[in-house]
Amino acid sequence: MSAVKGSKQYRLEVVPYRPWLRWSRRLLALLIAALAVYAAHWYGTSEALKYQAQALGERDQFEQALSESRAEAEALRQEVANLKLGSQVDKAASEDVRNEVIRLKAEIAELQEDITFYRGLMMPSADKQGLTIGSLNVISTGEERRFNYKLVIQQLATNHKMLSGHVNFTIVGRQGGLPMSLALKDVSDAVSTTDIRLGFRYFQNIEGELVLPVGFEPMRIEIVAKARGSNGATVEKKFGWLVEES
Known part of the structure; x- marks a missing residue:
């Protein structure tokens, strides 16, 4: 066969035709x-x-x-x-x-x-005999403006005799900015007169409940006790307004 001038020539190789080898290779690859x-x-x-x-x-x-x-x-x-x-x-x-x-x-x-x-x-001592104002307690009841009170009037003597007389209990304070005094009878149902009667040999308790009017501001309590008879005497004592807890 003549070669065409100018074209590239490839080398030809003749191999045996084995189709089973090709399928074997494919199967092996798979x-x-x-x-x-x-x-x-x-x-x-x-x-x-x-x-x-x-x-x-x-x-x-x-x-x-x-x-x-x-x-x-x-x-x-x-x-x-x-x-x-x-x-x-x-x-x-x-x-x-x-x-x-x-x-x-x-x-x-x-x-x-x-x-x-x-x-x-x-x-009693020599300078402490006769009618005496003892203790005063004002105790809170838990209600506003309502208090319990207890005043003790006593007789100091070596030979106690029956003593009679009266005591005045006055609460001094202010109402609406003005001075005001209230007798115990004005605020306590336990007392009906300004002059509270006294009659005792050793001591006497004056106690009860008091209710202050609205707007009244208490400042102190003034006590004046008077004894009648041959041993008549007048004693006075002032207590600041101090409320104890019940």
Whole structure:
């Protein structure tokens, strides 16, 4: 065969015609590809299972740690509750003890006051004999402008005789900015006259409840006691307005 001038010439090679070899190669290539896919799938699956197992293990550890933390928190909450309860009990007990001590101190003070009172009645000093204005207590009732009062008039003497006379109880203050005085009979249903009758050998209590008018501002209480007879005397005493808690 003559060559065409100017064209590139290729070398020709004659090979045997073997169609089964070609299909074998294709089948082998497919088999290798399948094996590669299977290997990749197996590897991915095994790795996924491994990571899943690791994740499940970590989850179990976290759940266990969470459970332990919850149990510990619950124990701490219970401990705090117990401490609070104990503190409240201790506080209540301390408060009870404190109140009992205050009550006992008040009782002791009252007993000492009574002892002093009776000692003064039975054994007065030379310069403290005759009609005497003793103690005055104004005690809150818990209601606004309503109070309990107790006035003690006494006779200090070595030889007590019946004493008679009267006492005036006056509350001095201001009403609407102006000075104002109220007799006890004006504010207390327990008294009906300005001159409160006295008749006693040792002492006499004048007590009851008083209600101040609205707008009245008390400042002090003035007491004037007069005894009749051969030992007649007049004594006066002023008390600041001091209210005691009941």
